[in-house]
Amino acid sequence: MGVTFDSWQHGVGSIALGKRKDGKYAATVGGVVLSIPRQVGKTFLIGMMIIALCVLFPKLTVLWTAHRTRTATMTFTTMQGMVRRKKIRVHLAADRSDGIRTSNGEQEIRFKNGSVIMFGARENGFGRGFDAVDVEVFDEGQILSEKALEDMVPATNASRQASGALLFFMGTPPRPVDSGEEFTNRRAKALGKKAGHKVRRVGGNMVYVEFSADGDADPDDQDQWRKANPSFPGRTPVESMERMREQLTDDDSFRREALGIWDASGTPEVIDGDSWARVLDPASMAIDRLTLAIDVAPDRSIASVSLAGQRADGLWHVELGEQRKNVEWLSPWVTSLAEKNRLHAVVVDVMSGLVEVRKGRNYLIGTDVVVTLAAAEGRDMAIASGQFFDAVMESSPKLRHPDQPQLNVALSVARKRPLAGAWAWNRKDATSDITPIVAATLALWGAQKDDVERPTRRQGTRTAVIL
Numbered sequence: 001m002g003v004t005f006d007s008w009q010h011g012v013g014s015i016a017l018g019k020r021k022d023g024k025y026a027a028t029v030g031g032v033v034l035s036i037p038r039q040v041g042k043t044f045l046i047g048m049m050i051i052a053l054c055v056l057f058p059k060l061t062v063l064w065t066a067h068r069t070r071t072a073t074m075t076f077t078t079m080q081g082m083v084r085r086k087k088i089r090v091h092l093a094a095d096r097s098d099g100i101r102t103s104n105g106e107q108e109i110r111f112k113n114g115s116v117i118m119f120g121a122r123e124n125g126f127g128r129g130f131d132a133v134d135v136e137v138f139d140e141g142q143i144l145s146e147k148a149l150e151d152m153v154p155a156t157n158a159s160r161q162a163s164g165a166l167l168f169f170m171g172t173p174p175r176p177v178d179s180g181e182e183f184t185n186r187r188a189k190a191l192g193k194k195a196g197h198k199v200r201r202v203g204g205n206m207v208y209v210e211f212s213a214d215g216d217a218d219p220d221d222q223d224q225w226r227k228a229n230p231s232f233p234g235r236t237p238v239e240s241m242e243r244m245r246e247q248l249t250d251d252d253s254f255r256r257e258a259l260g261i262w263d264a265s266g267t268p269e270v271i272d273g274d275s276w277a278r279v280l281d282p283a284s285m286a287i288d289r290l291t292l293a294i295d296v297a298p299d300r301s302i303a304s305v306s307l308a309g310q311r312a313d314g315l316w317h318v319e320l321g322e323q324r325k326n327v328e329w330l331s332p333w334v335t336s337l338a339e340k341n342r343l344h345a346v347v348v349d350v351m352s353g354l355v356e357v358r359k360g361r362n363y364l365i366g367t368d369v370v371v372t373l374a375a376a377e378g379r380d381m382a383i384a385s386g387q388f389f390d391a392v393m394e395s396s397p398k399l400r401h402p403d404q405p406q407l408n409v410a411l412s413v414a415r416k417r418p419l420a421g422a423w424a425w426n427r428k429d430a431t432s433d434i435t436p437i438v439a440a441t442l443a444l445w446g447a448q449k450d451d452v453e454r455p456t457r458r459q460g461t462r463t464a465v466i467l
Contacts, residue, residue: 001048001051001052001055001085001087001088002085002086002087002088003048003085005045005048006041006230006231006234006235007230008230008231009041009044009045012034012045012209013045013049015207015209016032016049016166016168016207017049018207019163023162023163024163024164025163025164025165025166026204026205026207027166027205027206027207028163028164028165028166028205029205029206030189030205030206030207031166031167031168031169031186031206031207032166032167032168032169032206032207032209033141033169033170033183033186033187033190033206033207033208033209034046034141034168034169034170034171034209034210035170035171035172035173035183035187035208035209035210035211035212035260035262036170036172036209036210036211036260037172037211037212037228037229037257037258037259037260038172038244038257038258039229039231039232039236039240039241039244039258040211040229040230040231040236041231041235041236042170043075043078043139044082046137046168046170047075047078047079047082048082050062050064050117050135050137051079051082051083051088051117053115053135054091054109054111054113054115054116054117055088055091055111055113055115057115057134057161058113058114058115059113059114059115059160060115060116060134060135060161061115061116061118061130061132061133061134061135062115062116062117062118062133062134062135062136062137063118063120063126063127063130063133063135063136063137063152063155064076064079064117064118064119064120064136064137064139065119065120065121065122065126065127065136065137065138065139065148065152066121066122066139066140067121067122067123067139067140067143067144068121068123068140069121069123069124071121071139071140072107072119072120072121072126072139073107073119075119075139076107076109076119079109079117079119080100080109083099083100083109091111091112091113092109092110092111092112093110093111093112094112095110099111099112106118107119107120122144122145122148125151127148127151127152127155128151128152130152130155131155131158132155132158132159132160133152133155133156133158133159133165134156134159134160134161134165134166135165135166135167135168136152136153136155136156136165136166136167136168137168137170138152138167138168138169138170138171139170139171140171141169141170141171141182141183142171142172142173142174142175142178142180142183143171143174143178143179143180144169144171144179144180144182144183145179145182146181146182149182153167169182169183169186171183172256172257172260173212173256173260173261173262173263174256174262174263175253175256175263186206186208187208187210187262189206190206190208191208210260211228211229211230211260212227212228212259212260212261212262213225213227213228213255213259213260213261214227214261214418215261215417215418216417216418216419217255217259217261219245219251219254219255219258219259220245222238222241224259225241225258225259228258228259228260228261229241229258229260241258244257244258245258263429269411269412269414269415270389270411270414270415270416270425271389271392271393271411273412275392275393276392276401276408276411278397279392279397279399279400279401280400280401280402280403281400281401281402281403282402282403283402284311284317284319284400284401284402285311285317286307286308286309286310286311286316286317286319286447287309287310287311287312288309288310288311288344289308289309289310289344289447289448290307290308290309290341290342290343290344290447291307291308291309291343291344291345291346291347291443291444291446291447291452292305292306292307292321292334292337292338292343292345292346292347292443292455293305293306293308293346293347293348293374293439293440293441293442293443293445293446294330294334294346294347294348294349294352294354294439294442295349295352295435295436295438295439295442296327296330296349296352296353296354296435297433297435300326300327300353301325301326302323302324302325302326302433302435303323303324303326303327303329303330303435304320304321304322304323304406304410304435304436304438304439305320305321305322305323305330305333305334305439306318306319306320306321306407306436306439306440306442306443307319307320307321307443308440308443308444308446308447309344309447310447311400315398315399315400316391316398316399316400316444316447316448317399317400317401318399318400318401318407318440318443318444319401319402319404319407319440320404320406320407320436320439320440321337323406323435323436327353327354330354330364331354331364331365331366331367334346334364334367334369335364335367335368335369338367338369338455338456339456343454343455343456344446344447344452344454345371345372345446345447345449345452345453345454345455346364346369346370346371346372346446346455347371347372347373347374347442347443347445347446347452348362348364348371348372348373348374349373349374349375349442350373350374350375351375353365355371355373361453362453368456369455369456370453370454370455370456371453371455372446372449372452372453374442374445374446378419380445381419381424381425381441381442382419382421382422382423382424383422383445384441384442384444384445385419385422385423385424385425385441386422386423387441387444387445387448388440388441388444388445391444399444401440404436406436407436407437407440409433410433410434410435410436410437410438411434411437413427413428413429413432413433413434414426414427414428414432414434414437414438415427415428425437425438425441
């Protein structure tokens, strides 16, 4: 047909159309999922694959859907140009429209052998009522509802193709406002991680391809552009990437659309609910190495103080001490506890704005409480996050918590972000408050450290903490 593909397109095509020994598509059950940035060439690849399948297999029925009418129409226009190539158009239906129909709102490409590609928008209900469909392409897969799948997937049950039906899901990482659960669940399944109760693991039946830069990539690093986009700078010129960089003024938008980086909301829970419930102990209490840690939300609208320490049985304990709006309450509240209890440490993020230096020592601002500094944007937070995770997820967990709603909710909306060669906590979205779990993580880190600053010079034997 006179079509040439890049190396990565050959690879994706070979895997997507791979068959088992029985002649069935290897991905006929799980489908082919492509999380690929813009300006790479995924529409050309899948479009040409579909056209070739239509020519090779008579009476192949294909539904190509997008979320929006505009996107479906643009793809239809693009594929009209593709099928009008000299060596392809000879396969189109011989009628007055040359196989391309746009009348009565129908957008179709028909072939001489009875194969057809139909285009439509899911927002208009396209896909309902079809049967004996052989291939379905879900464009804009990051905006794909369960309802749309209920309408369309059953139509492939009566596929007449000996190799089975195929489902393609292709898109970019979902935005926080997108209904991206279905796309996210497929990614979670491919990565072998639980993203919710709807995930059902069935091994070896899905193709998943993701092109993305490193999670902590500099948006202006052209080496990261190459990593995310194998068509750059050959088929995707520098100017195209620079145009997106210039016009997508929000860094997060550029990271998603141009670099293929998933937001934290698109990743599974770091610690799932079942594992967290496994270390629940309503009677848990720390009696030694009592440590407080403070975490403040980025906009300083809310802050949390959490407690960690060691129990009588040697296990570690964490709990939320207090959570309130703003930050003015922090210094007097922590001071009150420090005066009443013999604390092991008070941990504060070095960038929190809550620390003042006097005579070479770090104090909680406006108090005489000496604090231990933690670099929440560096190695300390990465180590603390790993320690917290291990303490919960090991086969014999070393951590317990008393089942507090605020801490449970914070954990459920906490996600990962790359940091210092490891990872740290990140918010699922801008509205999520993870200060209780971040504070608990830093408190556990401080409780387990020996080289900490003692908060006060108070002497005594009291080890109980009053919250």
